[in-house]
Amino acid sequence: MVDLGRAAARGTAFTLVAQSGRFALQIGSLVVLARLLSPEAFGLVAMATSVLGVAELIRDFGLSSAAIQAKELSDAERTNLFWVNVGIGTTCAVLALVLARPIASLYGDPRVAGVVVALAGLLVVSGVTTQFRAELSRDLRFVALGVVELSAQAAGVAVAISSAVLGAGYWSIVAQQGTVVLVTCVLCVVFCGWRPGRPRRDTSVRKFVRFGSHVLGTQVLGYATNNVDNVGIGAVWGAGPLGVYSRAYQLLMVPINQINDPMSRVVLPVLSRVQDDGPTLQRYVEKAQRVGTYGLGPLFAVAAGVAAPLVALLFGPQWTAVVPVFVALAVGGVFRGVGLVTYWGFLARGRADRQLRMYLVTRPLMIGMILAGLPWGPVGVAAGHSAAFAVYWIVALLYMGKVTGLDSRRLLRQALVALAVLSLPVGGLAYLGTRLVDGTVPQLLLGGGLALAWVGLLLLVLPSQRAELAAARGLLRRQRVPAA
Structure with a gap:
């Protein structure tokens, strides 16, 4: 029998090693492309992808999560799910082509239509990929998934930078996205031993579609x-301000995606296997949450503190408008880093329906909070964004506990203690370091050094935090990883 705790730890360890390489590639891409392209170029592509991304969610239809969460999955069911995803992806691609001009009209920029048309075909490719990727997750093939992610990202970055150097402008970003999707598809098929057959009329996938529809509603x-x-921002302020906001937002999301996405692929299939064992499920969820509370939380706090020299180093002096936007977003990033545990809890218990019910109430309120900042431009929207996610995290965590039977108050206490004794102080000390010296590099070094000094002090004088940090580190570092 597979030791799920060990499998989770090993899988997380390798996945995060692979993601560290992906993180370096994405940061490198951010740095280089920011010096080759204008804010307008980034804003233009963001206009298209912010709308087209809905089609990507519909294309998946929650069926990847449904397949991973299922206790048993026959080959016929897997085959039918594959064809459902391909069919939905093709339909979404056709709709995207039809709606390309209306989407461009929304922003008042005809160039957006060309971007939508160029990206539409990728929905079909992603539909093909869905069940191959889900099968790798079900089999705990975390090494293979890590290789796929890293290889696709490396190819995309290489294409984007080469295209930008040759003068392709915003099309270099489009080419990057296309390369990532295509390489991901090819490698998932290569690594996965399963192959789909013809659709089976005698095999129903209705239960998967029902579960997936709840996940889809939540994701949309x-x-x-x-x-x-x-x-x-794109509709009210235009491509330039949106380009500034999108750079700040991507700087926020790079570390979140590097940890949350791979952690979900590792944690969700493991939690689903122990969904009927309450104490074990609680213990695993607490371990998973520590990655956010002792990883992403302090990371974003320090990043907010050293935002000015960090942006100057990464993007150059022409991007100073990113600084206040990123600071406002980073505050919310702290809560987003710890908030994924609610998503895991709902899906592991098979209660995507109750999560959707909660989303129907909370998400419209969050959207209202975000849009309330529009009169103040990108900074106002960023502040509304962070406030919305802070409130949502607490509400969602408490409701998740009520629905799933997990001790959410214990999870809340664990997270609040970490935020109070670790994230808040290191962020304040990092900012203090930037005020004591001049120069980009000295400010980063002193700010980071003061933050590390506080971590060292915690380890020295607080045994409880020493144990928590050790537990978080233990989740990421365990002996060998499973073979691909």
Whole structure:
């Protein structure tokens, strides 16, 4: 029998090693492309992708999560799910082509239509990929998934930079996205031993579609919350301000995606296997949450503190407008880093329906909070974004506990203690360091050094925090990883 705790730890360890390489590639891409392209170029592509991303969620239809969460999955069911995803992806691609001009009209920029048309075909490719990727997750093939992610990202970055150097402008960003999707598809098919057959009429996938529809509803509402800021800024303020906002937002999301996405692929299949064992499920969820509370939380706090020299180093002096936007977003990033645990809890218990019910109430309120900042431009929207996610995290965590039977108050206490004794102080000390010296590099070094000094002090004088940090580190570092 597979030791799920060990499998989760090993899988997380390798996945995060691979993601560290992906993180370096994405940061490198951000740095280089910011010096090769204008804010308008980034804003133009963001206009298209912020709307087109809804089609990507519909294309998946929650069926990847449904397949991963299922206790048993026959080959016939897997085959039918594959064809459902391909069919939905093709339909979404056709709709995107039809709606390309109306989307461009929304922003008042005809160039957006060309971007939508260029990206539409990728929905079909992603539909093909869905069940191959889900099968790798079900089999705990975390090494293979890590290789796929890293290889696709490397190819995309290489294409984007080469295209930008040759003068392709915003099309270099489009080419990057296309390369990532195509390489991901090819490698998932290569690594996965399963192959789909013909659709089976005698095999129903209705239960998967029902579960997936709940996940889809949740994801669409979540996507609307995460992207209404781009649509609002693009429509009201134009491509330039949206380009500034999108750079700040991507700088926020790079570390979140590097940890949350791979962690979900590792944690969700493991939690689903122990969904009927309450104490074990609680223990695993607490371990998973520590990655956010002792990883992303302090990271964003320090990043907010050293935002000015960090942006100057990464993007150059022409991007100073990014600084206040990023600071406002980073505050919310702290809560987003710890908030994924609610998503895991709902899906592991098979209660995507109750999560959707919660989203129907909370997400429209969050969207209202975000759009309320529009009169103050990108900074106002960023502040509304962070406030919305802070409130949502607490509400969602408590409701998740009520629905799933997990001790959410214990999870809340664990997270609040970490934020109070670790994230808040290191962020304040990092900012203090930038005020004591001049120069980009000295400010980063002193700010980071003061933050590390506080971590060292915690380890020295607080045994409880020493144990928590050790537990978080233990989740990421365990002996060998499973073979691909």
